[in-house]
Amino acid sequence: MSEEVKKFKITIDGQTTEVLPGTTIIEAARQIGGKSVPPAMCYYSKLEHSGGRCRTCLVEVSKGSEADPRPMPKLVASCRTAVMDGMEVKNLTSERTQEARKAVTEFMLIHHPLDCPVCDQAGECHLQDLSYEHGLSDSRMEFEKKTFDAEDIGPNIKLNMNRCILCARCVLLANQLTEEREHGILFRGEHAEIGTYLNKALENDFIGNVIDVCPVGALTDRTARFASRVWFTKPMNATCNCDKCSGKAVIWMKGEEIVRVTGRKDKYGEVEEFICDDCRFHKKDLKYWTVEGPRNIERHSVISLNHYETPQPKEQTNLWNHFNQNKIGSPDKKETSNG
């Protein structure tokens, strides 16, 4: 008879749940759901060893455990900290956490161009969401931003390094899902950047999933670039006969045209099942697909609303003030065409 594993009790923002030993705080928070779930820019539950890089998921541990109730002196990364029995965590209810998140957001934006008006990720971008929530209305960055030219890395993928936050999700995905890894993080510290080894192209099957896991618009689909703003398209659940993947995808329609194909994502923006490159890049005709019906986008976003929600006055000013004051970068004017 198998022995029942004793679960650990954890309280996050006053809500208690029980989880298996080894569960991280962020996963426990996701189990509770709602607004107490910390944002995550680098953690991706489907990828091993993700997390620990961006610090957006910092939380305050006000009680370490039942056995040792002392609070943890520093904020901890909830994606990398395991739950202890009796632990008490503050996310929304912690002023320190909110302050730290603001600082992390500001840090991520110091080099990031706010080119949302011309970025294909706009409307689906996690950094855009984070900026609305925690961004400052002004920038303290006085130095010139780092800039890179946009680069075609293969026939189907565009790298815009200006937007990369070095979360490493794309590298982990290539490591864990494709046959051969053809790109990685080159150099260190301030000089770190995503690069292909010896300028090779990313051509492995399944490599297109790097586009789906990228939290910002650093990796985009060349077959769909500038085809439409995402909120003008209709996401539909569709399946096709595929011998490489499950064939379960979302087709983004504009009229009768399939503008792009992506994996199906959950409310945390994580792909449920990775799709192959054939489905993603080469099946842009309805004849390949059986349409199941409209996709319910669970994540709070303009896509689910199909229009911009009227923001609160304070939130409204944040992103656009950054852009309008032109203090933290202007749109990348070099890119005006598809591909």
Ligand code: SF4
């Ligand atoms: S390209 Fe995207 S997924 Fe890759 S490290 Fe940069 S932000 Fe992360």
Ligand code: FES
């Ligand atoms: S999501 Fe936890 S450090 Fe990035």
